[in-house]
Amino acid sequence: MPSRQSGEIENQHLKEVSKTSPSPPFQKGILRAGQPQSVAINLSGEKNIPQTYLSNIVDEKSKKKKVASFDLEDALHQNADPSKLSGVTPLSPDGNRDLREVVAEIRDDFEIASGFGKEVAMMLEVGKLPHQPSSLKAILSRIIFQIAPSMSPRDASSIQSIKSASETRKLAKSYLQDIGRNVNMKPCSLSSTLDKLLVWEKKLYKEVKDEEKIRVKYEKQCKRLKLLDEGGAEATQLDAAQESIRRLRTKLDVSIRAIDGISIRINEMRDEELQPQVAALIHGLIRMWKAMFKFHQKQFQAIIESKMRKLKANPAASLQTDLNSRATIVLERELSLWFGHFRNWIGFQKSYVESLNGWLVHCLHYEPEETPDGSVPYSPGQLGAPPIFVICNDWHQAMEAISEARVASAMNTFATILRQLGQKQDEEARQRLKAEYLSKDYEKNLGTRSFDEGKLEREQDAVSNKTGLSLFPVDNGVSPLDDLKVDLDSMRHRLAEERIKHKDAVKLVHDAASSCLRSGLVPIFQAFESFTSDALTLHEHVRLQYHA
Structure with a gap:
């Protein structure tokens, strides 16, 4: 990948990320x-x-x-919480159904259908909080310890939010473990892959910027050498300029190799990690949409049958x-x-x-x-x-x-x-x-x-x-x-x-x-x-x- 194109691509990507609403592509929980x-x-x-x-x-x-017709039993056993499968019952053909019976059936279908989003939630690592450096955690801990004795009730909400974050991590871990047991599959770290891609792209951005600075210096020295040569400068001046150009050329080659290496690594992660994870996510969404379609179809049929029998x-x-x-x-x-x-x-x-x-x-x-x-x-x-x-x-x-x-x-x-x-x-x-x-x-x-x-x-x-x-x-x-x-x-x-x-x-x-x-x-x-x-x-x- 040419160095200047790398810089343009990275700049454009970062601008796109900053403009994206509501969330940049490399943040968790977008769905x-x-x-x-x-x-x-x-x-x-x-x-x-x-x-x-x-x-x-x-x-x-x-x-x-x-x-469209789908095998509901297979879908239930593959995607839903087994503890909820017993709640799936066929539609009652009885025409004397009042509001409570129909609404209760619709509510139960909603609760069961919501379980089909668990697989997608696990793939997206729902509940995972952004990484916090250990040094930041230590600083926050010391600050909280110092201000806690004189904290007003209004300030207590900050402490509560930090406690809530810890509880959220625990709940998310338990939630994902529960999902893993229910759907019999390993977590798909799509969010983590996007995090790693972001880290590598930041490295690429830094390398491209450094390469551009070196290239500017290199071109400036080349122009200076040309002027010295045309002006009949002494040999020592020409040698010093050539030595400076050689050093800059070496740095430029190293920077270009680093850019190429990072670009190759990004492409490998994109094709070998991101692609199968995105495909797995779409497969999960297909299973989710299939289950949701089945349950909405069931709910629609319940209402239609009730209407035909003059629901009272x-x-x-x-x-x-x-x-x-x-x-x-x-x-x-x-x-x-x-x-x-x-x-x-x-x-x-x-x-x-x-x-x-x-x-x-x-x-x-x-x-x-x-x-x-x-x-x-x-x-x-x-x-x-x-x-x-x-x-x-x-x-x-x-x-x-x-x-x-x-x-x-x-x-x-x-x-x-x-x-x-x-x-x-x-x-x-x-x-x-x-x-x-x-x-x-x-x-x-x-x-x-x-x-x-x-x-x-x-x-x-x-x-x-x-x-x-x-x-x-x-x-x-x-x-x-x-x-x-x-x-x-x-x-x-x-x-x-x-x-x-x-x-x-x-x-x-x-x-x-x-x-x-x-x-x-x-x-x-x-x-x-x-x-x-x-x-x-x-x-x-x-x-x-x-x-x-």
Whole structure:
């Protein structure tokens, strides 16, 4: 590898690493989801994908409408935690399934499906913390010991974070050991390989910079010697200049050999260590996508069967208005978190492969060829690049072809349904309070008027007995006592109307809650089934066995 090209490649690579978001290609845990955050649901748009053989796979598959089938039992025994395999049960054909039964089945499927990510987590060494030099640890230890006696409660969080780091290392070690026992395989140190490549590239960068400095001095001495020779300088001056040039030439040769040696070592690690580990990671992702597709398909079928059999909400639960309203708010928040984690998870995968493929592209020092029809698509196979370049380019195209837009749209729709359900619950609560207020007012007025009527009747009887006349004369056959009942009858009528309105509001809430599963979760699991199927198909078409 020429020295100047090495310097340009390294400079470009370091610039690319510094620009990469969210993580540079040589950091751990890029495929790991972040800490829980409340993320607003946002409809993501489709990307313009170059027309390659990978970008057409999903369209061809959707036209053929092939139903993929996989051996679930083999997948379970190869990838999942054996302690959880007993929880896998076939779908219940019973049509009388309420919300709790279906939701419990979906929850169990999620828990089992999450176990299929363990193999990928192990390959990426999830939980591994960046290396800390022993000298730094000793300094931190002494500093903490000195400030601990006078530490304020606010400063205690720093100590807690250091303790948490130690606990994280222990948990990660235990977690990886548990994974190793369950999947019967040795840890794949892809993260460690990337760490080593970074170390070697830093060495290469330093050597290239040193070589450039030596070359500048060498060229300067060569120009000086030429000027001395043309100016008729003395022989001693010429000899001294030539000796300086020889020393610089020796250093330059040593530096070039060091650059070549490091470049060879990087290429060996790239082809002999990184390539099989990347291939193993993609195989692990294929197994993960296959399992996720199977379980999302199972969840989708559960919802569909429930819909066909008119899944019923629990009527007794509808009476617990306040609890239901809070549950709706919690569900909407959890839906937002769910989509946020999903979006981050896919985003980290795309960022990971984009960084890795971008680094390889810079290693080739590739410049797109311009034609009258536009730029020629990047094809490392046609350039005669090693297999790792083809694998990562195919993987990058696969991830670029994956779109979360349908999942985002389904989740947005479900969030809208939940908000509408919340509005109906609020309206039902208002109608309930209004009916309760009128009922109490009616009961109060009923007691008061009953007392007044009894009092008036007793007074009427007393007057009639003495005089034989009525205390309250009747006009047109209507007794004044009847007027006392008019307001009460009017209030009774209003109360009946409000109770009917409340009953209608309860029915609306009940109907909305009953259809919430159908109109909300069905599109979500259908979108997830389609998404995981596309992801599986695209990953299966990555040319892992490519030979240049």
